[in-house]
Amino acid sequence: MxxxxxxxxxxxxxxxxxxxxxxxxxxxxxxxxxxxxxxxxxxxxxxxxxxxxxxxxxxxxxxxxxxxxxxxxxxxxxxxxxxxxxxxxxxxxxxxxxxxxxxxxxxxxxxxxxxxxxxxxxxxxxxxxxxxxxxxxxxxxxxxxxxxxxxxxxxxxxxRSRADFRYHPQRVSRPPDPAYTRWIENPQDPAEQWQLGRVRDAFIRERGPLTSRFRRSDPAYQQFVVDHAQHVFRLAPISDRKAGAGTVAAKVRSRQHPA
Missing domain, CATH: 3.40.50.150 (Vaccinia Virus protein VP39)
Known part of the structure; x- marks a missing residue:
């Protein structure tokens, strides 16, 4: 060297x-x-x-x-x-x-x-x-x-030193992901007690009847999603090959006891 x-x-x-x-x-x-x-x-x-x-x-x-x-x-x-x-x-x-x-x-x-x-x-x-x-x-x-x-x-x-290194992410503003359309009414409760629904319904319930056609691009709707992020989620398939053992086991249990 x-x-x-x-x-x-x-x-x-x-x-x-x-x-x-x-x-x-x-x-x-x-x-x-x-x-x-x-x-x-x-x-x-x-x-x-x-x-x-x-x-x-x-x-x-x-x-x-x-x-x-x-x-x-x-x-x-x-x-x-x-x-x-x-x-x-x-x-x-x-x-x-x-x-x-x-x-x-x-x-x-x-x-x-x-x-x-x-x-x-x-x-x-x-x-x-x-x-x-x-x-x-x-x-x-x-x-x-x-x-x-x-x-x-x-x-x-x-x-210079991995032990002293600190990463500070720089966030970039972007619209909410349109795939996140599901709603948890009570996220503070245990998962087996969650009441599920749609974000659209929760938005209408809070805002009142719509006076025009509903659009996810509506700034008011997008702000609602951001303000209630802890309630919003999306559904996605779980791959037995790619997911961890604990996740796959949870999927099996949910199929056996869907309620």
């Missing part, structure tokens, strides 16, 4: 001409900083002076596609590219707080090799997930290229 994880102990403080920092960049009086120059040198300085101070790190490194750009060449041998990345990832790991996360965005060219490096550096237990990102749409010249059209890129997500 020496070619992938070089010895960074000899990394000397970067010469000042290799980078500079603009303080309070962006918001007047803020603490944001924009570093200009060699990112390896800047990372080495940050790792020395501000270790474990970042909650989130996102990087969008060169994809090593074999192309040349105005300011850098995106064409290295795989071993050279992995060493290039490893030197920076070692420093980025030092910058993360114990509860922090690292996100690395790549296409499928070096993705799997990058995951091996990150598994070695962070530990496989710190791998949170691979997030698929829609990067492009099939249009123009991309639709006539030979081979499979590549619409996606990926985020490799790693935690």
């Amino acid at each position: 020496s070619t992938v994880f070089p010895d960074l102990s000899s990394l000397s403080p970067p010469p000042s001409e290799r980078w500079r920092v603009a303080l309070r960049h962006g918001v007047p009086g803020g603490s944001n900083r924009l570093f200009h120059g060699d990112n390896l040198a800047a990372l080495a300085w940050l790792a020395e002076h501000e270790p474990a101070s970042f909650q989130c790190v996102y990087i969008d490194p060169p994809y090593n596609r074999g192309t040349k750009h105005a300011h850098y060449a995106d064409a290295r041998s795989r071993s050279a590219w992995l060493e290039f990345m490893a030197r920076r990832l070692v420093l980025l790991r030092r910058l993360l707080r114990a509860s922090g996360s690292l996100f690395v965005q790549l296409d499928d060219n070096e993705l799997d090799y990058m995951k091996v490096v990150l598994d070695e550096l962070f530990g496989t237990e710190c791998f949170i997930g691979r997030v698929t990102v829609r990067a492009r749409s099939p249009s123009a010249f991309s639709t006539v290229n030979r081979g499979v059209f590549k619409a996606s890129e990926y985020l490799l997500w790693y935690a």
Whole structure:
């Protein structure tokens, strides 16, 4: 692994001409900083002076596609590219707080090799997930290229410490699932005492007679479902092959004693 994880102990403080920092960049009086120059040198300085101070790190490194750009060449041998990345990832790991996360965005060219490096550096237990990102749409010249059209890129997500990692879901508003049409009148009681019905009937009972045709898309009905979520459920078949043993046993008992 020496070619992938070089010895960074000899990394000397970067010469000042290799980078500079603009303080309070962006918001007047803020603490944001924009570093200009060699990112390896800047990372080495940050790792020395501000270790474990970042909650989130996102990087969008060169994809090593074999192309040349105005300011850098995106064409290295795989071993050279992995060493290039490893030197920076070692420093980025030092910058993360114990509860922090690292996100690395790549296409499928070096993705799997990058995951091996990150598994070695962070530990496989710190791998949170691979997030698929829609990067492009099939249009123009991309639709006539030979081979499979590549619409996606990926985020490799790693935690600095699995024990300290906390996930905070971000909810997206959406209409209620139309399959949830059944109603439990008394969900606070034991299941064998539940009184079942339809959400539509409960909605009409609370709101009063309808003055127009009933529609599940009615905002008032959708809000009623949300407000009474503990009463609403759906019916679904239970597969003996896919469901757990306890669920299958409960299904058998319900058939034997349907009341």
